[in-house]
Amino acid sequence: MLRSEWTKLRSIRSTPLTLTAAFAVAVLGGLFSATGRAKDYPSWSAVDKAAFDPVNLSFDGLAFAQLAFGVIGVLAISSEYTTGQIRTTFAVTPRRRQVLLGKACVLGAVALVCGELLSLVSFVVAQLGLRSIHVDVSLSDHAALRAVAGAGVYLTALTLLGLGLGALIRHTAGAVSAIFGLVFVVPLVAANLKDWITWPSNWNLWTAGNALISTRPPVDGAPSPSMGLVICVLYALVPLALAMVLIDRRDA
Amino acid sequence: MIEVHELSKRYRANQAVDGLSFTVQPGQVTAFIGPNGAGKSTTFRILLGLDRPNSGHALIDNKPYCELERPVLRVGALLDANAAHPGRSARNHLLCIAQAAEIDSKRVTAVLELTGLGEAGNRRVGGYSLGMRQRLGIAAALLGDPAVLLLDEPVNGLDPEGVRWIRRLLRQLADEGRTVFVSSHLMSELQLVADHLIVIGRGRLIADTPLSEFTAGGRSLEDAYLELTADATQYRTERTN
Numbered sequence: 001m002l003r004s005e006w007t008k009l010r011s012i013r014s015t016p017l018t019l020t021a022a023f024a025v026a027v028l029g030g031l032f033s034a035t036g037r038a039k040d041y042p043s044w045s046a047v048d049k050a051a052f053d054p055v056n057l058s059f060d061g062l063a064f065a066q067l068a069f070g071v072i073g074v075l076a077i078s079s080e081y082t083t084g085q086i087r088t089t090f091a092v093t094p095r096r097r098q099v100l101l102g103k104a105c106v107l108g109a110v111a112l113v114c115g116e117l118l119s120l121v122s123f124v125v126a127q128l129g130l131r132s133i134h135v136d137v138s139l140s141d142h143a144a145l146r147a148v149a150g151a152g153v154y155l156t157a158l159t160l161l162g163l164g165l166g167a168l169i170r171h172t173a174g175a176v177s178a179i180f181g182l183v184f185v186v187p188l189v190a191a192n193l194k195d196w197i198t199w200p201s202n203w204n205l206w207t208a209g210n211a212l213i214s215t216r217p218p219v220d221g222a223p224s225p226s227m228g229l230v231i232c233v234l235y236a237l238v239p240l241a242l243a244m245v246l247i248d249r250r251d252a
Numbered sequence: 253m254i255e256v257h258e259l260s261k262r263y264r265a266n267q268a269v270d271g272l273s274f275t276v277q278p279g280q281v282t283a284f285i286g287p288n289g290a291g292k293s294t295t296f297r298i299l300l301g302l303d304r305p306n307s308g309h310a311l312i313d314n315k316p317y318c319e320l321e322r323p324v325l326r327v328g329a330l331l332d333a334n335a336a337h338p339g340r341s342a343r344n345h346l347l348c349i350a351q352a353a354e355i356d357s358k359r360v361t362a363v364l365e366l367t368g369l370g371e372a373g374n375r376r377v378g379g380y381s382l383g384m385r386q387r388l389g390i391a392a393a394l395l396g397d398p399a400v401l402l403l404d405e406p407v408n409g410l411d412p413e414g415v416r417w418i419r420r421l422l423r424q425l426a427d428e429g430r431t432v433f434v435s436s437h438l439m440s441e442l443q444l445v446a447d448h449l450i451v452i453g454r455g456r457l458i459a460d461t462p463l464s465e466f467t468a469g470g471r472s473l474e475d476a477y478l479e480l481t482a483d484a485t486q487y488r489t490e491r492t493n
Contacts (some may be wrong), residue, residue, distance in 0.1 A: 091301070094318040
């Protein structure tokens with residue numbers, strides 16, 4: 001099952017293409033942020049300088065690269081529904097939960113490896129950009145190491161969220177829109193609601209991801225890194241669990 | 253052996269299959285015919301466990317498909333030519349099936365050669381003609397060397413060489429003692445290859461008979477079929493003669 005799902009993932013051109021795009025966007029995004037910041041930094045106030053998080057900055061490109069990971073997760077199953085491949089898949093493996101579980105394992109592993117690699121490269125490149133103003137951080141700083149690892153975990157969570165939504169919605173455009181909404185729209189709306197209710201802004205995916213990749217203490221009741229991890233895991237697993245229940249009940 | 257008993261399936265307002273019962277015996281080619289919308293493809297999907305019936309059951313070797321051990325080795329199916337991801341090569345498509353079903357990957361090359369896709373095997377399926385996608389679907393059905401074959405309109409889109417090839421293939425598979433269940437709208441083709449007929453219309457059984465009885469008196473299969481299904485045809489063109 002795992003070998004079959006691995007073959008499926010690697011034999012479609014969109015997988016390497018999307019990952020390459022994610023790498024380019026993430027690394028360049030981090031680098032541009034770093035060089036831009038390095039230019040302004042000398043003119044900042046002492047307060048701004050103290051609040052500056054040179055590690056978090058490495059992941060500025062992640063805001064866009066994360067979509068690519070979500071899309072890979074979505075496509076892994078939605079493309080099967082839209083092309084008709086799913087009927088072949090389910091006829092070969094009538095125990096459909098095994099199919100979904102196999103996809104989750106293979107995608108999770110691929111996303112974790114690529115995500116960690118991507119966050120490491122983004123971090124190293126961005127820190128090179130910050131070297132001129134002597135605020136660059138090395139990986140031996142334990143908070144930096146946690147942030148780099150956390151960025152990879154966040155991308156993995158997003159990939160599995162994509163898979164879960166893809167399996168529930170069964171249409172590529174619909175599931176990608178749902179990801180887009182969760183990652184971009186919900187945090188925006190939540191931020192606007194903050195004066196009335198605070199839980200949406202503390203429990204949304206982007207805040208959780210931010211908690212994972214920051215090295216400054218959380219402000220305004222934002223989640224701690226470990227709470228951020230819990231939220232990310234919930235986002236990854238709840239849609240997947242729901243899909244596990246529904247996949248056997250629906251006609252293919 | 254295939255056994256369908258009191259099978260019913262409704263999709264919202266559409267009663268696709270309505271109390272359908274029949275059996276398909278091994279060692280012969282059984283043609284599954286009926287007008288558009290008669291419920292043939294629905295029956296195939298239920299037989300393969302893809303859709304759940306509202307009532308009744310569909311069994312292969314006395315078991316629902318979903319309870320068969322390693323079903324690809326028992327049942328080969330061609331549902332429609334588009335049941336493959338267009339971005340994948342034929343070889344990789346078959347490899348995915350072989351790996352999931354734990355079949356030796358040597359079989360992939362063997363069925364590609366058998367269906368005449370040997371040279372095109374590394375090309376992406378999206379670039380294939382309908383006939384080539386049919387060949388790929390047949391290759392996938394034969395991958396597990398199954399004793400039961402379910403082929404939904406396998407002749408569509410094939411070139412004359414392909415039509416003759418599949419006619420001989422069906423004959424050979426039946427002569428080897430396999431259960432061969434084929435749907436088609438090409439009556440002249442079925443007249444050449446079928447041993448037994450199951451005719452349905454509006455989801456119900458209309459006839460279950462040997463071909464020789466159906467066409468007794470020297471009638472063509474097409475004439476006999478059109479006469480029999482006249483009342484069960486839902487989508488009809490204006491008479492032009």
